[in-house]
Amino acid sequence: MRQKRITLKDIARETGVHVSTVSRALDPVERKSITEEVASRIQAAADALGYRPNRIAAGLRTNRTMTVGVMIPDITNVIFPPILRGIESVLEPLGYASIIVNTDSERDRETRLVDVLRDRGVDGIIHAAVLRSDPSIARAAAEGLPVVTLNRKVENSQIPYIINDEDAGICEMLRHLRDLGHRDIAHVAGPQDLSTGQLRLAAFRNAAATLSLDFDPALVATARRFDEKEGARCIRELLASGRRFTAALCANDRLALGAIDELREHGIDCPREISVTGFNDMPFLELIRPRLTTVRILQHSAGQTAATVLLKLMNGDKAEDIPMETILPVEIVVRESTARVRQDDEDRPA
Amino acid sequence: MRQKRITLKDIARETGVHVSTVSRALDPVERKSITEEVASRIQAAADALGYRPNRIAAGLRTNRTMTVGVMIPDITNVIFPPILRGIESVLEPLGYASIIVNTDSERDRETRLVDVLRDRGVDGIIHAAVLRSDPSIARAAAEGLPVVTLNRKVENSQIPYIINDEDAGICEMLRHLRDLGHRDIAHVAGPQDLSTGQLRLAAFRNAAATLSLDFDPALVATARRFDEKEGARCIRELLASGRRFTAALCANDRLALGAIDELREHGIDCPREISVTGFNDMPFLELIRPRLTTVRILQHSAGQTAATVLLKLMNGDKAEDIPMETILPVEIVVRESTARVRQDDEDRPA
DNA sequence: CTCATCTTCGCAATCGATTGCACAGAAAGG
DNA sequence: CCTTTCTGTGCAATCGATTGCGAAGATGAG
Numbered sequence: 001m002r003q004k005r006i007t008l009k010d011i012a013r014e015t016g017v018h019v020s021t022v023s024r025a026l027d028p029v030e031r032k033s034i035t036e037e038v039a040s041r042i043q044a045a046a047d048a049l050g051y052r053p054n055r056i057a058a059g060l061r062t063n064r065t066m067t068v069g070v071m072i073p074d075i076t077n078v079i080f081p082p083i084l085r086g087i088e089s090v091l092e093p094l095g096y097a098s099i100i101v102n103t104d105s106e107r108d109r110e111t112r113l114v115d116v117l118r119d120r121g122v123d124g125i126i127h128a129a130v131l132r133s134d135p136s137i138a139r140a141a142a143e144g145l146p147v148v149t150l151n152r153k154v155e156n157s158q159i160p161y162i163i164n165d166e167d168a169g170i171c172e173m174l175r176h177l178r179d180l181g182h183r184d185i186a187h188v189a190g191p192q193d194l195s196t197g198q199l200r201l202a203a204f205r206n207a208a209a210t211l212s213l214d215f216d217p218a219l220v221a222t223a224r225r226f227d228e229k230e231g232a233r234c235i236r237e238l239l240a241s242g243r244r245f246t247a248a249l250c251a252n253d254r255l256a257l258g259a260i261d262e263l264r265e266h267g268i269d270c271p272r273e274i275s276v277t278g279f280n281d282m283p284f285l286e287l288i289r290p291r292l293t294t295v296r297i298l299q300h301s302a303g304q305t306a307a308t309v310l311l312k313l314m315n316g317d318k319a320e321d322i323p324m325e326t327i328l329p330v331e332i333v334v335r336e337s338t339a340r341v342r343q344d345d346e347d348r349p350a
Numbered sequence: 351m352r353q354k355r356i357t358l359k360d361i362a363r364e365t366g367v368h369v370s371t372v373s374r375a376l377d378p379v380e381r382k383s384i385t386e387e388v389a390s391r392i393q394a395a396a397d398a399l400g401y402r403p404n405r406i407a408a409g410l411r412t413n414r415t416m417t418v419g420v421m422i423p424d425i426t427n428v429i430f431p432p433i434l435r436g437i438e439s440v441l442e443p444l445g446y447a448s449i450i451v452n453t454d455s456e457r458d459r460e461t462r463l464v465d466v467l468r469d470r471g472v473d474g475i476i477h478a479a480v481l482r483s484d485p486s487i488a489r490a491a492a493e494g495l496p497v498v499t500l501n502r503k504v505e506n507s508q509i510p511y512i513i514n515d516e517d518a519g520i521c522e523m524l525r526h527l528r529d530l531g532h533r534d535i536a537h538v539a540g541p542q543d544l545s546t547g548q549l550r551l552a553a554f555r556n557a558a559a560t561l562s563l564d565f566d567p568a569l570v571a572t573a574r575r576f577d578e579k580e581g582a583r584c585i586r587e588l589l590a591s592g593r594r595f596t597a598a599l600c601a602n603d604r605l606a607l608g609a610i611d612e613l614r615e616h617g618i619d620c621p622r623e624i625s626v627t628g629f630n631d632m633p634f635l636e637l638i639r640p641r642l643t644t645v646r647i648l649q650h651s652a653g654q655t656a657a658t659v660l661l662k663l664m665n666g667d668k669a670e671d672i673p674m675e676t677i678l679p680v681e682i683v684v685r686e687s688t689a690r691v692r693q694d695d696e697d698r699p700a
Numbered sequence: 701c702t703c704a705t706c707t708t709c710g711c712a713a714t715c716g717a718t719t720g721c722a723c724a725g726a727a728a729g730g
Numbered sequence: 731c732c733t734t735t736c737t738g739t740g741c742a743a744t745c746g747a748t749t750g751c752g753a754a755g756a757t758g759a760g
Contacts, residue, residue, distance in 0.1 A: 007716055018740045023718060030719095035738065056409045056471045057716030060745045065406065067449075067470070076431040076633075084425055088452065097449050097470060099417075102438065120417070120447060121406045228637070257637055283426075287578070287607055287638050357746055368710045373747060380749095385708065407746030410715045 006051045014045045022046075026053070059121060068310065069117035069125040070098050071137075073105045078282045079299055080128065083150065086303020087126060090311070096123075103129045105194065111136040118145065124310045126150060126303075130194045146313035150306045152195035153325075160313070162306045162326040166199055166279075169295035169330040171207035173249055173277050176293070176332060178211055181341035182247040182275060186219040188234045188259055190226055190251035197223075200251045200279065218243050223255055231258025232265075239266060246274060246341045253278035253285060253294055260290070260337065271339035281333060291335035298328055356401045364395045372396075376403070409471060418660065419467035419475040420448050421487075423455045428632045429649055430478065433500065436653020437476060440661070446473075453479045455544065461486040468495065474660045476500060480544045496663035500656045502545035503675075510663070512656045512676040516549055516629075519645035519680040521557035523599055523627050526643070526682060528561055531691035532597040532625060536569040538584045538609055540576055540601035547573075550601045550629065568593050573605055581608025582615075589616060596624055596691045603628035603635060603644055610640070610687065621689035631683060641685035648678055 008026075012019040017038065024030040025042040034042075045051075059065040070087060072080045084100065091098060099117060103110040110129055114136040117125055124146035127137050132152075141147040141159045153161040177185055187204045190197025201220070208215040218241060221234035231250060235258070238245065250256035256278035260270045270276050270290055278285075278294035285292050305326055312322050358376075362369040367388065374380040375392035384392075395401075409415040420437060422430045434450065441448060449467060453460040460479055464486040467475055474496035477487050482502075491497040491509045503511040527535055537554045540547025551570070558565040568591060571584035581600060585608070588595065600606035606628035610620045620626050620640060628635075628644035635642050655676055662672050 005716090008718095009716075019717080020719075020741075021739055023716095024739085027718090033738070038738085052465065052469050054410075054471070054716050055469050056406060056415065057745090058718070059406045060404075060410050060716080060747095061718045063745075075425070075434055078428065078633075081426040081431065084450075085452065092451075097451070097466065099447050100450055101442075101447070102435065115402065116447065119402050119405050121404070261637070283428075284634050284638070287611070288634070289639060355746090358748095359746080369747080370711075370749075371709055373749085374709085377748090383708070388708085404746050407715090408748070410717095410746080411748045413715075 005054065006046075006049045007054065008051075010049060011042060011045050011051055014049065015042050017042065026051075063121070064123055065121045066096050067120065067122050068096055068098050068307075068314075069120075069122040070100045070128065071103055071110070071113060071117075071125065072100065072128045073130055074102050075100065078284075079280055079297070082299035083128060083303040083306075086300040086305075087307045088303075089300075090304050090307040094311070098126075103131075105129065105131055107131060107134060110134050114140055124148075124314045126306045126310055128306075130196055132193060132195050132198065146310055148306050148310045148313065150302060152199075158324070160309050160322055160324050160326075162302055162309065162328065164297045164302065165327045165330050166196075166295075167203040167206065169279065169297075169332065170200055170203035170249070171210060172330075172332045173279075173293075173295055174204070174207040174211055174213065176334065177247045177249065177275060177277070177338065178213060180247075180275065180338060183213065183341075184216075184219070184243075184245040184247070185213065186221070186238050186243075186245040186248040188231060188238075188248055188250040188255045189220055189222045190255065191224055192222060194226075197226075197251055204249065216243070219245055223251070226252050227254050228258030228261065231255035232262035233258075235259040235262040247338070248274060248276050250276060250278055253280045253282045253292060256292055256294070256337070257288060260292075271337050273342070275338040275341075277338060285335075290337045293335045293338040294333055296331050296333050298330070302328055355404065356396075356399045357404065358401075360399060361392060361395050361401055364399065365392050367392065376401075413471070414473055415471045416446050417470065417472050418446055418448050418657075418664075419470075419472040420450045420478065421453055421460070421463060421467075421475065422450065422478045423480055424452050425450065428634075429630055429647070432649035433478060433653035433656075436650040436655075437657045438653075439650075440654050440657040444661070448476075453481075455479065455481055457481060457484060460484050464490055474498075474664045476656045476660055478656075480546055482543060482545050482548065496660055498656050498660045498663065500652060502549075508674075510659050510672055510674045510676075512652055512659065512678065514647045514652065515677045515680050516546075516645075517553040517556065519629065519647075519682065520550055520553035520599070521560060522680075522682045523629075523643075523645055524554070524557040524561055524563065526684065527597045527599065527625060527627070527688065528563060530597075530625065530688060533563065533691075534566075534569070534593075534595040534597070535563065536571070536588050536593075536595040536598040538581060538588075538598055538600040538605045539570055539572045540605070541574055542572060544576075547576075547601055554599065566593070569595055573601070576602050577604050578608030578611065581605035582612035583608075585609040585612040597688070598624060598626050600626060600628055603630045603632045603642060606642055606644070606687070607638065610642075621687050623692070625688040625691075627688060635685075640687045643685045643688040644683055646681050646683050648680070652678055 008019040008022045011022045022042050025034050025039040031039055101113045126148055128150035138154050138157050147159050149159055149161045189201040192198050205215050221237045223230035223234050248259055256276050260276050263270050278292045281294045281296035358369045358372045361372045372392050375384050375389040381389055451463045478500035488504050488507050497509050499509055499511045539551040542548050555565050571587045573580035573584050598609055606626050610626050613620050628642045631644045631646035
């Protein structure tokens with residue numbers, strides 16, 4: 001049979017004091033307003049009975065559930081689990097638990113899930129979904145719910161955001177390719193309805209300008225999803241266009257892996273004939289040949305940072321203590337999928 | 351400013367009825383005990399005001415939170431996210447949310463997290479952790495909390511469990527190797543304090559007997575963790591032992607991948623000289639050469655099944671309607687890492 | 701037309717913890 | 731020794747929804 005829980009009332013009966021006294025004695029901050037002797041007697045009784053506070057009841061009264069909501073597109077996407085561990089690493093020791101929901105990047109799901117989280121009384125939300133617009137989360141934030149976004153910013157809002165320095169990552173990567181002698185560099189862009197896809201394309205364009213490289217719209221192929229199949233399709237498209245290119249900078253690792261596979265199908269060797277780069281540095285990359293040159297993102301610290309900012313928000317810290325924008329550094333990791341452009345390619349006039 | 355929530359009381363005031371009437375009108379099952387006209391008036395008011403029930407308050411009264419706890423070793427392990435999606439796919443449509451915790455396979459963490467979940471009043475727990483013993487979860491179940499375990503059973507308990515037919519998987523794989531002419535087959539075993547590691551070693555031994563193959567303890571190397579590095583180390587160990595083997599059946603994919611890499615380091619080709627097999631069929635395997643022959647586990651359906659059984663438990667279904675044991679089928683997927691044993695090897699007398 | 705039966709709804713208790721306020725007794729000050 | 735100020739504890743309301751019970755009012759049977 002289901003054991004009935006020990007409540008404050010039980011302890012009160014046991015120790016002969018009022019439940020409010022018990023409540024105070026067990027609260028670390030209120031405890032000092034209670035005679036030490038009484039407090040420790042209560043503490044002892046609580047321990048003896050195996051008292052465990054009922055967070056539901058406390059939550060009803062205090063309106064704090066010590067729970068946060070985390071919204072991500074899809075947990076099976078390998079970049080998210082490390083983020084979640086990062087979040088957990090700062091929140092869990094403080095007694096917070098998190099409810100994780102997958103939006104599958106569908107707008108109506110996203111809207112519904114925001115409500116689901118609010119109904120459950122979460123104290124705050126970390127929003128790592130990637131749709132480029134979503135009124136529901138903005139509304140929630142406007143109504144006072146602590147919210148931070150990860151990997152993207154919500155326009156026209158006061159929502160703090162944490163992003164990776166993707167601009168710098170793309171730029172460094174492009175510089176790396178340029179330094180290897182590449183001039184005709186294609187971009188396999190991600191879906192343009194996802195913030196990551198759009199941001200990285202913009203970054204690519206900017207980086208080209210910064211490095212005084214030509215930006216040729218014909219050398220941009222846009223994927224419909226972030227997967228290998230689309231990476232392959234984009235490369236086919238680029239190849240079919242007849243435009244010459246010696247390198248392809250892809251908007252993420254999976255696109256790059258698909259691209260390399262497809263090149264191989266066409267008898268084109270990476271990196272000897274065409275260099276390919278990825279983005280994210282997902283796990284297991286070391287095991288796939290050629291080992292992919294990519295941009296490493298600090299997923300774990302991104303999660304930690306998001307959690308830290310959310311905490312400040314939930315604590316009601318002063319606005320000036322809350323960083324509205326956090327840009328995390330990225331680094332390029334050079335492996336085997338990029339190589340110096342071939343002499344005959346390099347010599348041939350553009 | 352934080353908007354104050356609409357409560358039943360607000361609707362009651364608005365419609366001129368008692369809050370209990372409102373409560374009933376909004377409850378799909380109680381609704382029929384209310385005049386249709388009143389009910390729809392209340393419904394309209396609720397919609398107009400944008401009423402959202404406070405699950406915390408309901409939870410306090412009913413002692414049901416519509417929340418389940420899910421315990422896994424580590425979310426960054428690629429086999430767990432599909433399980434979680436499977437769980438979600440059955441629970442979420444019914445209004446349940448899940449709190450996911452990572453145990454890191456540490457006993458004290460596991461114990462503590464069970465309490466964390468209970469304090470939050472979860473209605474049930476799906477326990478996919480892998481330690482071979484853990485009194486805390488058994489105690490929770492004994493006290494009446496609905497619990498099901500995934501991937502392992504808890505001895506001496508009435509806890510329903512869902513497992514994959516690993517015995518069959520190992521046996522089929524061994525048969526596959528035997529059919530390819532292999533006779534000297536090594537086993538790279540997983541950690542023996544984890545149920546998966548232990549189960550698969552036992553399965554290997556049984557399968558050898560079933561197939562009348564020799565089981566040579568000297569051809570078993572035991573990994574301390576389920577990762578590539580340990581797979582490599584085990585292969586080194588086997589190679590160093592001087593015992594001859596033409597195939598290595600590994601307890602999971604990562605061990606297998608490490609093994610193949612290490613063989614390559616030693617100038618040994620897989621599959622030409624030594625065949626290697628994995629277990630789990632994790633994502634991205636298709637991208638790694640040689641493509642690994644492995645055992646596919648239905649992670650998603652395992653999650654679904656666990657959730658379904660947990661639901662029955664939480665609904666208080668009759669004991670005979672609750673399957674205590676569910677064994678999910680597995681299938682071997684033959685790719686490139688296994689090949690027929692070489693003639694000279696085959697001919698050479700054992 | 702009366703009494704029994706049903707429907708429909710209101711009343712109030714309840715879940716367990718928190719917290720503003722009141723009050724009693726002790727310590728302090730004059 | 732009496733007032734004033736603390737200090738420690740009790741009292742009771744509160745958070746919002748649920749639900750057993752009872753009381754009107756409606757309906758029906760006789």
